Amino acid sequence: MEFLTSNSLRHSQRAPLALKVIALITAFLFACPGLYLVWRNITSDSDPLGLLFSEQTLSPLMRTVNLTVLVTLSAAILGTGLAWLTIRTDLPSRRILKIVLPLPLVFPTFVGAAAFIRTLNPGGLANDLVEKIGIDKTLELHGLFGAWLVLTLFTYPYVYLPIAARLKNLPISLEESARLLGDSSWATFRKVILPQIASSLLAGSLLVFLYTISDFGAVQLMRYDTLTRAIWTTRLSNQPVSFALALILLSFAAIAVIIETLLSRRFRKPDITTQAEIVLTPLNKWKTPAIAASWIIVFLALITPTIALGDWAADGLLREFRGGRPLFIEFEDIIKPTINTAWVSMLTAIIAAAIVLPVSYLVAKYRSSIGNTANAVMTSTFAMPGLLIALSMFFWTLRTSWAAEHLRGTIVILIFAYLVRFSAQALAPARAAVASIPASLEDASQVLGASKVKRFFTVDLPVVTPGLLAGSGLVLMSTMKELPITLLVAPFEFPTLTTKIFQSFEDAFVAEGGLLALILVLLSAVLTWILVIRRSDHLA
Amino acid sequence: MKTKPKIILSSLICLAFLCASCSSSSNKREELSERAAEIVQGDCANDAGKEVTIYSGRSEYLISPILEAFACETGIDVRVRWGNSTDLAILINEEGKSTEADVFVSRSPGPVGFLEGKNLLGSIDQSVLSLVEEQNHAASGSWIGFSGRKRVLVYNVDEVAPDELPNSVFELTDPVYKNRVAIPGTNGSFEDWFTVFRDQHGNETATKWLNDMVNNGAKYYPNNRSIVEAAGRGEVDMGLVNHYYNYQEAVALGSEHRAENYDFPSDDIGSLLIITAATILETAKDKDASNELISYLLTPQAQSYFSNRTFEYPLAKGSKPNPILPVLEALEIGSVDFDSLGGGFEETERIVRESGILN
Numbered sequence: 001m002e003f004l005t006s007n008s009l010r011h012s013q014r015a016p017l018a019l020k021v022i023a024l025i026t027a028f029l030f031a032c033p034g035l036y037l038v039w040r041n042i043t044s045d046s047d048p049l050g051l052l053f054s055e056q057t058l059s060p061l062m063r064t065v066n067l068t069v070l071v072t073l074s075a076a077i078l079g080t081g082l083a084w085l086t087i088r089t090d091l092p093s094r095r096i097l098k099i100v101l102p103l104p105l106v107f108p109t110f111v112g113a114a115a116f117i118r119t120l121n122p123g124g125l126a127n128d129l130v131e132k133i134g135i136d137k138t139l140e141l142h143g144l145f146g147a148w149l150v151l152t153l154f155t156y157p158y159v160y161l162p163i164a165a166r167l168k169n170l171p172i173s174l175e176e177s178a179r180l181l182g183d184s185s186w187a188t189f190r191k192v193i194l195p196q197i198a199s200s201l202l203a204g205s206l207l208v209f210l211y212t213i214s215d216f217g218a219v220q221l222m223r224y225d226t227l228t229r230a231i232w233t234t235r236l237s238n239q240p241v242s243f244a245l246a247l248i249l250l251s252f253a254a255i256a257v258i259i260e261t262l263l264s265r266r267f268r269k270p271d272i273t274t275q276a277e278i279v280l281t282p283l284n285k286w287k288t289p290a291i292a293a294s295w296i297i298v299f300l301a302l303i304t305p306t307i308a309l310g311d312w313a314a315d316g317l318l319r320e321f322r323g324g325r326p327l328f329i330e331f332e333d334i335i336k337p338t339i340n341t342a343w344v345s346m347l348t349a350i351i352a353a354a355i356v357l358p359v360s361y362l363v364a365k366y367r368s369s370i371g372n373t374a375n376a377v378m379t380s381t382f383a384m385p386g387l388l389i390a391l392s393m394f395f396w397t398l399r400t401s402w403a404a405e406h407l408r409g410t411i412v413i414l415i416f417a418y419l420v421r422f423s424a425q426a427l428a429p430a431r432a433a434v435a436s437i438p439a440s441l442e443d444a445s446q447v448l449g450a451s452k453v454k455r456f457f458t459v460d461l462p463v464v465t466p467g468l469l470a471g472s473g474l475v476l477m478s479t480m481k482e483l484p485i486t487l488l489v490a491p492f493e494f495p496t497l498t499t500k501i502f503q504s505f506e507d508a509f510v511a512e513g514g515l516l517a518l519i520l521v522l523l524s525a526v527l528t529w530i531l532v533i534r535r536s537d538h539l540a
Numbered sequence: 541m542k543t544k545p546k547i548i549l550s551s552l553i554c555l556a557f558l559c560a561s562c563s564s565s566s567n568k569r570e571e572l573s574e575r576a577a578e579i580v581q582g583d584c585a586n587d588a589g590k591e592v593t594i595y596s597g598r599s600e601y602l603i604s605p606i607l608e609a610f611a612c613e614t615g616i617d618v619r620v621r622w623g624n625s626t627d628l629a630i631l632i633n634e635e636g637k638s639t640e641a642d643v644f645v646s647r648s649p650g651p652v653g654f655l656e657g658k659n660l661l662g663s664i665d666q667s668v669l670s671l672v673e674e675q676n677h678a679a680s681g682s683w684i685g686f687s688g689r690k691r692v693l694v695y696n697v698d699e700v701a702p703d704e705l706p707n708s709v710f711e712l713t714d715p716v717y718k719n720r721v722a723i724p725g726t727n728g729s730f731e732d733w734f735t736v737f738r739d740q741h742g743n744e745t746a747t748k749w750l751n752d753m754v755n756n757g758a759k760y761y762p763n764n765r766s767i768v769e770a771a772g773r774g775e776v777d778m779g780l781v782n783h784y785y786n787y788q789e790a791v792a793l794g795s796e797h798r799a800e801n802y803d804f805p806s807d808d809i810g811s812l813l814i815i816t817a818a819t820i821l822e823t824a825k826d827k828d829a830s831n832e833l834i835s836y837l838l839t840p841q842a843q844s845y846f847s848n849r850t851f852e853y854p855l856a857k858g859s860k861p862n863p864i865l866p867v868l869e870a871l872e873i874g875s876v877d878f879d880s881l882g883g884g885f886e887e888t889e890r891i892v893r894e895s896g897i898l899n
Contacts, residue, residue, distance in 0.1 A: 056893070114766070121775050140775065220726075220762045225898045233726045233893070236626045236654055237885040315793060328601050330573060387627060391634045398638055409640070487623040488631050492593075503599040503622060508765045508788035512601070 015366035027374035036392035046244035079159025104301035105157040106524035109217030115305035146222035153301035159204035162429035165466035203428035253383030316511020345479035364434035382424035386484030426471030433467025473532035576608035588615035597625025642824035662822040685815035688853040695778035709810035719757035722779030772797040803866035
């Protein structure tokens with residue numbers, strides 16, 4: 001199968017000026033945190049280049065690279081496999097799986113990792129269980145293995161969601177002919193499906209990559225000393241070093257983004273997309289192993305941490321019921337953060353979908369250099385530590401007294417900060433979706449004389465929507481669990497579930513933390529079901 | 541079918557705006573939370589038309605009932621930004637003179653020292669400073685301690701026999717303790733403690749101790765809570781932590797939690813008391829209201845809340861710690877010059893990193 005094609009028609013098309021202007025403005029706004037970081041490197045006499053080659057940086061950097069490569073590979077395999085199983089095969093229970101498989105993304109890693117430790121480590125719930133049946137095997141999650149396991153289980157949805165979206169409107173004619181010609185399921189997958197989903201796979205893997213290099217919660221609890229931890233431990237005692245290390249991290253992210261952009265150009269475009277009913281591949285003898293594999297993942301990534309949270313919460317509720325120490329939270333302490341979390345994350349997800357569209361078109365359709373620049377800026381910012389994004393919001397709003405008065409500590413700036421941090425998650429699937437608009441379909445409509453606007457709504461949008469929804473779903477869940485930005489940038493008296501959970505775990509109020517974390521998982525399940533899964537099911 | 545989610549969504553959004561418009565600060569006694577009502581004596585005062593903004597590195601669970609009670613008793617509105625002490629100090633530094641914070645409450649002296657070094661702190665009124673013993677406030681008046689946590693050794697009661705417990709942190713480098721001790725190397729309280737350790741015993745001794753601990757297989761954990769939790773499960777035998785996490789875990793988990801605190805003899809550096817500090821920013825808009833707030837933290841009702849509800853040591857003159865806590869001896873608090881801590885953190889961070897404990 002040929003991967004390299006040149007699409008002469010598209011190259012000849014010039015990007016509309018309006019799109020370019022919008023992308024430029026977006027890129028400029030999104031560059032604020034990066035520019036702040038560069039500025040702070042200059043003003044605090046940081047020496048990022050000197051630091052880059054020092055032992056102090058090199059060993060954490062190597063650990064970051066090891067962990068990131070491993071997590072990206074395993075999440076890519078896991079996400080692709082699960083997406084194919086739930087969308088393109090006759091796997092039993094796939095309806096439920098479609099709802100629960102994206103959910104592990106919603107665990108803040110500091111909660112998820114703590115819950116894992118509580119369940120699996122020596123003396124934990126699972127260990128108690130196996131000890132009762134006479135097995136004395138104590139597994140201890142920590143270091144590279146612990147961080148790899150936790151991050152893989154919590155990040156595969158970055159791959160799963162975009163690929164599931166892509167698989168929903170894949171041309172089935174090829175797949176069927178391949179099968180009719182006697183190819184096995186695996187051969188069909190490799191020869192027909194894989195090339196078609198390659199751009200989504202690449203986009204999703206990039207998100208896993210960027211998330212992993214910027215993760216702090218999991219590596220901290222698993223005691224794995226990566227670059228983010230070095231940034232964190234030096235942030236007060238040695239700010240110049242912390243700023244320099246963050247700049248190194250950001251440059252590393254930018255390189256990854258550029259490589260991904262170059263790679264994604266190598267994949268050929270699909271010929272035709274169909275909205276027809278998907279023909280499901282029968283799994284036959286593979287049915288049982290496939291069910292087992294899917295549910296083992298759900299068990300590890302969703303049920304295991306939930307059991308620990310449930311155990312913490314149940315202990316607290318039982319205690320209150322039996323007249324022991326009452327819970328430290330009242331009903332209002334749950335309702336208000338839940339409502340805040342719900343509406344602010346939904347609004348962020350919707351805006352994210354809207355602002356990534358122009359850039360997606362410029363990159364995937366017009367291959368414009370402005371689009372590529374905007375894409376690089378918006379995507380690499382995803383790897384920036386939340387604390388620095390938060391500080392940059394203050395730095396920029398305090399430049400003018402108008403902004404200080406009208407923007408600082410408002411919902412507007414909070415949502416902007418969320419967008420800066422998470423838009424990459426909507427952008428990557430959206431780019432892949434726009435790239436999948438078949439040229440033939442568009443040419444036809446052009447020949448028939450449809451206007452650009454009409455073409456967008458009738459031809460492009462139906463093809464792009466599943467990818468766009470998947471991306472918004474990612475932004476939604478990430479915003480719900482965001483912590484460092486929310487703590488510093490949110491308006492006063494604007495508690496969210498995550499800020500409450502953070503405070504609970506900080507001071508060992510584990511019952512309260514467990515209860516709130518369960519609500520967070522439940523809320524994300526309801527919202528992703530309503531906003532993402534259900535809607536894209538309607539389209540398929 | 542398709543309209544249903546839309547109805548749910550739009551009603552959610554409406555509810556959100558309704559709730560956003562409802563005022564949160566209350567001036568009525570019956571609107572107080574249960575825990576705040578416990579602290580308030582008498583009725584709420586009328587609205588004083590004043591406001592204090594606090595950046596608090598102490599969590600909501602530990603301190604918000606007291607702030608609520610303060611707002612009720614004085615009629616002064618309180619706005620709080622909750623967060624990690626270190627991050628809040630960095631934020632105040634970034635905001636500089638235009639910070640919204642009037643009062644900064646820190647879980648340990650480190651972040652306060654950082655702000656003092658940046659010349660961002662004002663001074664607290666003498667009348668407020670005199671509420672605590674001289675050693676519990678800065679000589680310059682830039683900060684005051686209002687509660688304290690003691691460093692202790694938490695241990696698993698099934699894995700550690702009473703006669704195995706050491707007389708001093710220095711004994712933990714003995715082969716008897718090989719692979720058995722946890723250290724929260726990057727934790728703020730630990731860094732404070734280690735900085736005082738260096739100050740008291742000299743850099744060489746402190747560095748050697750930490751390196752010996754690492755050679756003796758000491759394990760790194762990210763914070764006090766995870767050590768206490770791990771000791772309770774028996775994942776690790778013992779660990780150097782703040783005293784009060786164990787009470788919270790024990791209350792939360794009951795008999796399932798198999799850990800207890802061990803208090804080193806009083807002259808040992810291992811039993812240091814770490815002070816929770818309050819400061820007033822130089823740019824505070826209402827210095828009187830800010831002083832009033834800090835003095836409220838030192839009232840008998842607030843101090844007894846700390847000792848009985850959050851298991852901390854009260855620091856106001858004449859207040860008594862909860863009898864379940866290890867005895868606090870006068871010597872322990874006063875012996876350390878906390879003012880010298882601010883500048884010493886860079887060195888602490890370097891020694892901790894180079895010891896290899898984090899790997």
